[in-house]
Amino acid sequence: MNDPTTARSPADPIIRIDNLTKQFGRFAALRGVTATFAPARLYAILGDNGAGKTTLLRTIAGLATPTRGSVAILGQAISRDIRREFGYMAHPSLLYDEMSGMENLGYFARLYGVRDSARCAQVISVVGLDPAWQRPVGQYSQGMRQRMSLARALLHDPKILLLDEPFSNVDVRSAGEMVKLLVRMRDAGKTLLVVTHQASLLGGAADEFVWMQNGQITNRTADRSFMGIA
Amino acid sequence: MSAPTGITWATLAKDIRLEWRSKDAINSMLFFALLVVVVFSFSFDPNAEESRHIAGGLVWVAFLFAAVVALNQTWARELRNQVLDAYRVSPAPANALFLAKALGNFLFVAVLEALMTPLFIIFYKLRALGPAWQLIAIAVLGTWALVVNGTFFAAMSLRTRSREIMLPLLLFPISLPALLSMVEATTNILTGENSAKFWIVLLATYDVVFTTGCLALFETVLHAE
Numbered sequence: 001m002n003d004p005t006t007a008r009s010p011a012d013p014i015i016r017i018d019n020l021t022k023q024f025g026r027f028a029a030l031r032g033v034t035a036t037f038a039p040a041r042l043y044a045i046l047g048d049n050g051a052g053k054t055t056l057l058r059t060i061a062g063l064a065t066p067t068r069g070s071v072a073i074l075g076q077a078i079s080r081d082i083r084r085e086f087g088y089m090a091h092p093s094l095l096y097d098e099m100s101g102m103e104n105l106g107y108f109a110r111l112y113g114v115r116d117s118a119r120c121a122q123v124i125s126v127v128g129l130d131p132a133w134q135r136p137v138g139q140y141s142q143g144m145r146q147r148m149s150l151a152r153a154l155l156h157d158p159k160i161l162l163l164d165e166p167f168s169n170v171d172v173r174s175a176g177e178m179v180k181l182l183v184r185m186r187d188a189g190k191t192l193l194v195v196t197h198q199a200s201l202l203g204g205a206a207d208e209f210v211w212m213q214n215g216q217i218t219n220r221t222a223d224r225s226f227m228g229i230a
Numbered sequence: 231m232s233a234p235t236g237i238t239w240a241t242l243a244k245d246i247r248l249e250w251r252s253k254d255a256i257n258s259m260l261f262f263a264l265l266v267v268v269v270f271s272f273s274f275d276p277n278a279e280e281s282r283h284i285a286g287g288l289v290w291v292a293f294l295f296a297a298v299v300a301l302n303q304t305w306a307r308e309l310r311n312q313v314l315d316a317y318r319v320s321p322a323p324a325n326a327l328f329l330a331k332a333l334g335n336f337l338f339v340a341v342l343e344a345l346m347t348p349l350f351i352i353f354y355k356l357r358a359l360g361p362a363w364q365l366i367a368i369a370v371l372g373t374w375a376l377v378v379n380g381t382f383f384a385a386m387s388l389r390t391r392s393r394e395i396m397l398p399l400l401l402f403p404i405s406l407p408a409l410l411s412m413v414e415a416t417t418n419i420l421t422g423e424n425s426a427k428f429w430i431v432l433l434a435t436y437d438v439v440f441t442t443g444c445l446a447l448f449e450t451v452l453h454a455e
Contacts (some may be wrong), residue, residue, distance in 0.1 A: 020375040061319050065455060094316035096244070096307070098251045103244075110240035111320040136251075152316065 020069035031215040047212035086160035087153030097138030112156035142169035241330030255300040286416030302378040335377040359422030375408035421454035
């Protein structure tokens with residue numbers, strides 16, 4: 001496998017988006033978005049409903065094909081090798097309801113070539129759940145499912161995390177724990193793009209706030225006061 | 231990274247586990263096939279000779295309709311919680327998923343056939359006059375022909391609004407050559423009037439061509455929006 005990180009300067013953007021447009025029929029969910037995201041930073045992507053945040057994340061993850069423009073991760077277009085470099089957490093859990101957390105993660109681990117079952121138990125513990133639970137994920141609360149979904153995204157220790165609404169339906173204490181976890185990952189050198197409506201949760205943690213409106217990035221700032229969360 | 235075969239087996243094991251817990255596909259298929267056997271046996275009252283001539287068509291049409299139930303289920307469970315997206319963002323090859331799904335469907339339909347065939351034999355008083363061992367080859371090749379295309383077209387119709395209707399619309403016309411081969415070969419063996427070899431070779435050729443085609447095109451289907 002080619003290592004996508006070879007011959008890259010640490011200062012190079014880890015994600016580069018160039019004039020990205022995504023249309024669904026006549027509706028443009030993204031309109032010529034151009035942006036770069038630097039390594040080892042935590043970005044909070046904010047905006048009203050329908051602003052294009054989820055579509056932006058899905059397009060970066062390769063789940064939506066750009067109508068125009070391009071996305072490069074580690075300097076390369078989406079490919080099987082590049083998919084190894086990011087973890088994706090969507091609004092739905094992306095988990096099988098009939099299987100336990102360990103069974104789910106055991107299966108997804110195989111997709112990434114992770115053969116160590118201890119790794120599954122480790123990431124489940126990291127998100128604050130118990131790997132010994134035998135009950136199926138379908139019987140989890142919504143918040144627990146969210147955390148298990150985050151565990152799935154972390155499973156293969158990716159360089160980039162694309163997280164769509166990770167705190168929705170999570171209680172305040174658990175959300176706080178998740179934020180601390182995200183900060184630890186950022187400090188460990190990972191890049192995080194977090195789509196959220198709960199800007200206040202990331203107020204003290206995000207390095208930069210990216211504001212989207214009508215399919216465009218209308219503002220990027222590190223100034224918390226601008227976002228009204230200082 | 232895991233070898234594609236490892237991912238295929240892991241996905242197959244996961245599908246068997248899910249089916250074992252939910253029994254969605256097997257129960258629906260069994261119920262449907264049982265209905266066909268009972269209803270047809272009451273509708274017609276063939277003697278042993280007549281049975282040999284019609285049983286090939288009856289058996290395979292029943293299995294084809296029953297297989298559609300399983301084929302719809304196999305992808306439906308990947309849509310719940312959008313789990314298929316977890317596969318699409320992973321570095322796992324599309325073909326590994328396709329093969330696992332096709333093998334899983336093969337297994338489920340084979341279980342159905344194993345359970346239903348004795349009932350067909352009893353209800354229709356069947357006894358092969360030709361080489362009965364060839365029926366095993368027809369069952370294996372015929373079942374694969376149904377599930378390989380069925381798995382592919384079920385994936386294609388996944389994102390359509392009326393996928394339960396779309397699947398038979400896409401699958402049945404393209405399965406006609408295979409269905410014809412299965413019916414003719416089975417009838418030839420049951421009646422012992424002609425050799426089934428030509429139809430078995432045709433069925434094998436059909437399997438090779440469509441398996442290759444499905445494997446070549448599945449990545450496009452998987453990543454289509």
